[in-house]
Amino acid sequence: xxxxxxxxHSHTGVGMAGHPGLPQHMQEGTGGxxxxxxxxxxxxxxQQIMTITDQSLDEAQARKHALNCHRMKPALxxxxxxxxxxxxxxxxxxxxxxxxxxxxxxxxxxxxxEGVSGPEKGGGSAAAAAAAAAxxxxxxxxxxxxxDYRAKLTQIRQIYHTELEKYEQxxxxxxxxxxxxxxxxxxTRPISPKEIERxxxxxxxxxxxxxxxxxxxxxxxxxxxxxxxxxARRKRRNFNKQATEILNEYFYSxxxxxxxxxxxxEELAKKCAITVAQVHPGPDCGSSSVVSNWFxxxxxxxxxxxxxxxxxxxxxxxxxxxxxANASSHGSQANSPSTPNSAGSGGxxxxxxxxxxxxxxxxxxxxxxxxxxxxxxxxxxxxxxRHVISQTGGYSEGLTANQMYSPQGINANGGWQDAPTPSSVxxxxxxxxxxxxxxxx
DNA sequence: ACGGATGATTAAGT
DNA sequence: ACTTAATCATCCGT
Numbered sequence: 078x079x080x081x082x083x084x085x086h087s088h089t090g091v092g093m094a095g096h097p098g099l100p101q102h103m104q105e106g107t108g109g110x111x112x113x114x115x116x117x118x119x120x121x122x123x124q125q126i127m128t129i130t131d132q133s134l135d136e137a138q139a140r141k142h143a144l145n146c147h148r149m150k151p152a153l154x155x156x157x158x159x160x161x162x163x164x165x166x167x168x169x170x171x172x173x174x175x176x177x178x179x180x181x182x183x184x185x186x187x188x189x190x191e192g193v194s195g196p197e198k199g200g201g202s203a204a205a206a207a208a209a210a211a212x213x214x215x216x217x218x219x220x221x222x223x224x225d226y227r228a229k230l231t232q233i234r235q236i237y238h239t240e241l242e243k244y245e246q247x248x249x250x251x252x253x254x255x256x257x258x259x260x261x262x263x264x265t266r267p268i269s270p271k272e273i274e275r276x277x278x279x280x281x282x283x284x285x286x287x288x289x290x291x292x293x294x295x296x297x298x299x300x301x302x303x304x305x306x307x308x309a310r311r312k313r314r315n316f317n318k319q320a321t322e323i324l325n326e327y328f329y330s331x332x333x334x335x336x337x338x339x340x341x342x343e344e345l346a347k348k349c350a351i352t353v354a355q356v357h358p359g360p361d362c363g364s365s366s367v368v369s370n371w372f373x374x375x376x377x378x379x380x381x382x383x384x385x386x387x388x389x390x391x392x393x394x395x396x397x398x399x400x401x402a403n404a405s406s407h408g409s410q411a412n413s414p415s416t417p418n419s420a421g422s423g424g425x426x427x428x429x430x431x432x433x434x435x436x437x438x439x440x441x442x443x444x445x446x447x448x449x450x451x452x453x454x455x456x457x458x459x460x461x462x463r464h465v466i467s468q469t470g471g472y473s474e475g476l477t478a479n480q481m482y483s484p485q486g487i488n489a490n491g492g493w494q495d496a497p498t499p500s501s502v503x504x505x506x507x508x509x510x511x512x513x514x515x516x517x518x
Numbered sequence: 519a520c521g522g523a524t525g526a527t528t529a530a531g532t
Numbered sequence: 533a534c535t536t537a538a539t540c541a542t543c544c545g546t
Contacts, residue, residue, distance in 0.1 A: 313524075313525050313526070313541065313542045313543065314525080314542090314543085315523085315524065315525075315542090315543060315544080316524090316525080336534095336535090367525085367526090369534085369535095370525060370526060370527090371524095371525075373526095373534095373535070373536075373537095374524070374525065374526085376535085376536080377535095377536065377537065377538090378523095378524090380536095381537090
């Protein structure tokens with residue numbers, strides 16, 4: 078684009094002297110008074126050049142051809158080339174250097190992460206992949222919710238790609254056009270290949286600036302879409318019943334130490350087909366952090382008001398006890414009605430017993446005294462279960478019987494202490510029964 | 519519409 | 533890095 082100004086410059090420079098109108102005479106006059114034929118000739122040529130824009134296209138073309146065939150042309154052209162050679166160096170030094178734009182890279186990365194610019198289907202976006210995985214389980218509402226999101230995302234991607242292609246095409250067209258033009262012009266003025274190259278790069282830069290705008294707005298669109306559909310805080314979904322039961326089961330059967338390991342979290346997440354509603358936590362660390370949230374909330378809320386959770390605790394404790402017993406039993410019969418999720422097949426072993434346990438717990442619940450006695454009630458069964466469980470190799474790392482249902486794992490400081498001795502069951506723990514502070518949020 | 523339940527986020531502590 | 537405690541924002545039964 079420097080060629081144009083330079084041409085203009087030379088044009089105007091001579092044009093000052095040879096402006097169509099008055100200067101025409103002046104030039105003719107100077108040529109005439111000199112009397113030199115050669116100068117007259119050159120003056121004529123210059124004059125023709127100056128007025129070439131005023132002529133019709135055909136005329137100009139003819140004139141151009143005539144000039145090209147002029148005997149002075151090669152010599153003049155050489156001079157022009159030399160001059161250009163000297164001036165072009167100073168221009169070249171001014172520019173060049175094009176470090177990868179960090180902004181552009183940021184946008185590219187985001188689009189890639191968002192699955193907009195990445196491979197066609199499924200991949201790229203971790204959210205989409207996880208959503209697809211979750212849809213296998215009980216994620217009916219989940220997938221339905223995400224289908225809308227994904228449809229919109231696909232729409233964005235399509236628009237993005239078509240636009241990008243359009244720009245690409247326009248860029249190529251324009252580039253070839255300019256190159257043709259330059260090649261054509263190179264017959265009348267010196268244009269080095271490097272200059273063409275530079276011109277092309279300039280064009281590309283301009284178009285990539287446009288592309289960046291496209292990317293920018295695409296990113297914005299995705300962000301808006303994301304915040305609309307996936308912001309878990311804005312659109313919180315409760316876990317379905319099964320998921321809650323699985324989590325509760327784990328929680329109450331590890332009440333002494335309800336801190337699932339990373340693997341356990343993964344396992345639980347998989348089991349629950351946890352809805353993937355991650356926002357900030359990057360591409361990875363998907364659903365297990367949801368489990369972490371759940372356990373964090375559960376621990377704190379349980380601790381805050383144990384009394385309120387007592388019934389639930391007893392229920393799940395009984396349930397796991399039954400499950401464990403069933404799992405160990407040889408026969409497979411009626412399952413516990415309230416455990417739709419248990420992996421083990423049913424067995425009628427000790428059903429009545431656990432039912433009694435449950436009833437007694439409930440009645441106790443109405444009283445102001447619970448904890449220890451409940452634990453004692455269950456003690457016998459749990460003791461049998463404990464070794465059963467260890468035999469069957471079920472997950473029960475720190476599982477000591479009485480901690481399953483009584484909140485004795487919690488020490489005075491409010492922390493979860495490690496595995497108290499079984500004998501502590503009998504000691505009248507002051508905590509659970511007397512806690513009546515209904516300080517709910 | 520209201521209030522409790524609940525999942526997620528955040529600040530602070532370890 | 534992980535937890536607790538507080539808090540936010542939404543869900544959901546009434």
